[in-house]
Amino acid sequence: MTDDSATSDLLSPDPLAVARALDGVDQLATYRPRFVGVPDGTGVTAYFDGNSLGRPTLASIERVQRFLVEGWGGRLIRGWDEEWMELPFVIGDALGAAALGAAAGQTFxxxxxxxxxxxxxxxxxxxxxxxxQIVLDTDNFPTDRYLLDGIARERGLDLVWIEADTEAGVTPEQVAAAVGPQTALVVLSHVAYRSGFLADVPSITRIAHAAGALVLWDLCHSAGSVPVELDAWGVDLAAGCTYKYLNGGPGSPAFGYVAAGLQDDLTQPIQGWMGTEDVFAMGPEYRPARGIRRFISGTPPVVGMLAMQDTIAMIDEVGIGAVRTKSVALTEFAVALADEWLLPLGATLASPRDPDRRGGHITLSHPAMRQVTAALWERDVIPDYRDPGGLRIGLSPLSTSFEETFHGMAAVRDALGELTHD
Incomplete structure (x- = not known):
């Protein structure tokens, strides 16, 4: 979709009828009832924040309850020997296969x-x-920027900043201009948290490697939403959260990826007992394990790992390609509604219009969007807000319907209209 007139084709003749028709042919529609709160909604008209905190699955409720009674309650400390000690790697391998394009033994x-x-x-x-030097961009998520600033001071390094367009993202050309013989590391996000811009990972990785640098990709807004091929793209390192499109729950533990060829060459800085070659040797000195285990530090957060397994299994079952197809259709529909309803009210699309350059969410900008967000929450429509003036619409493909998107966007239209015409 390349212009505003094209988006109107998605809405003819009646946007609600179009939404229902799209739901009628949606190959992932059968997955929606597997989530808590749908299809009845439990008081939520539209949930537009799946890119920040995904809905829980019904299966995960049963899994957690069973674990409390049978796993923790029944097996007690025997559970460590029987299953829990290897859980970071078992789940990591499953996630790598289903959503990251990573062979076994590289994800924890x-x-x-x-x-x-x-x-x-x-x-x-x-x-x-x-x-x-460490190369990073000015619009990366705050945590990425803050921790790299700390590492630079800690290790006596310099930060080289790429000035990123907040309505787009970092391009290969910008990276090529920033890297050089002093570049140690490039850290970027696959999907920009603000705009949803989808970076060209293969090209940027090749450019960094040509300069002799390593690359660390933040996959927080892409894992489980867009196809990722870490092995095929030659990625060195990657990290991401599991509470967005993977539905792991509030504060569920993150994942890390280290390419097999790098694992025994890297020294991880938080040396804990779980990353040693013999966890129960309790030796006088730290001896790192070979392979991916060396990147573990302390006791795995077993309870926090439980819920994500059910969504990972769904993604593996349906295929990340089908998830991406639905994601593009949802964001295209939301963009069409925004063009029809919100642009006349002064809003702008602060995300790439080309779906090939856009992840699983869009951002709509207007000076009143902070107030719009507050008004929507009162009406049980839940997006989120990011400065400057950005309303984020996060559409999780497995749990979001087109009709839900229609009703949510209609509520955005009404709230913005009320605030701008009072």
Whole structure:
């Protein structure tokens, strides 16, 4: 879709009828009832924040309850030997296969996103001794920028900033202009948290490698929403959260990816007992395990890992390609409604119009969007807000319908109209 007139074709003759027709042919529609709160909604007219916190699955409720009674309650500490010790790698392999394009033995689950990013970034810069620069962009998520600033001060490095367009994202050309013989590490997001811009991972990774640098990709807004091919793209390192499109629950532990060829060359900076070659040797000195285990630090957060397994299984069942197809259709429909209803009220699309350059969410900008967000929450329509003036519409393909999108966008139209015409 390349112009406003084209979007109107999606709405003829009646947008609600179009939404219902799209739901009628949606191959993923049978997955929607597997989530808590749908189709009845439990008081929520439209949930537009699946890119920040996904809905829980019904299966996960049963899984957690069963674990409390049978796993924790029944097996007690025996559970560590029987299953829990390997859970970070079992789930990591499943996630890698279903959504990351990663072969087994390269993905682990554990720690927060911030901690995983820190571990991988510190390990990367230390693996490039003599190089003095980290390349990052001005519009990356705050945590990424803050922790890299801390690592730079900690290790005596310089930050090289790419000025990113907040309505688009970082391009290969910008990266090529920023990297050089002093670049140790490039850290970027696959999908920009603000605009939804979808970065060209293969091209940017090749450019960084040509300069001799390592690359760390933040996959927080892409894992489970857009296809990722870490192995095929030659990615070195990646990290991402599991509470968005993977529905792991509030604060569920993040994942990290370390390419097999790098694992034994990197020294992770948070040396804990769970990352040693013999966890129960309790030896006098730290000896890192070989392979992906060395990137674990402390005791795995077992309870926090439970819920994500059911969504990972769904993605594996349907295929990430089908998820992406539905995601594009949902965002295209939302853009069409925005063009029809919101642009006449002074809103603008602050996301790429080309779906090939857009992830699973869109951002709509207007000076009144902070107030619009507050009004919508009162009406049980739940988007989120990001400065400057951005209303984010996050559409999780497995749990969101086109009719839900229609009703939510209609509520945005009404709230913005009321605020701008009072």
């Amino acid at each position: 689950v554990g720690d927060s996103t911030t901690v995983v990013l820190y571990k991988l970034a510190r390990a990367a810069v230390d693996a490039r001794p003599g190089r003095t």
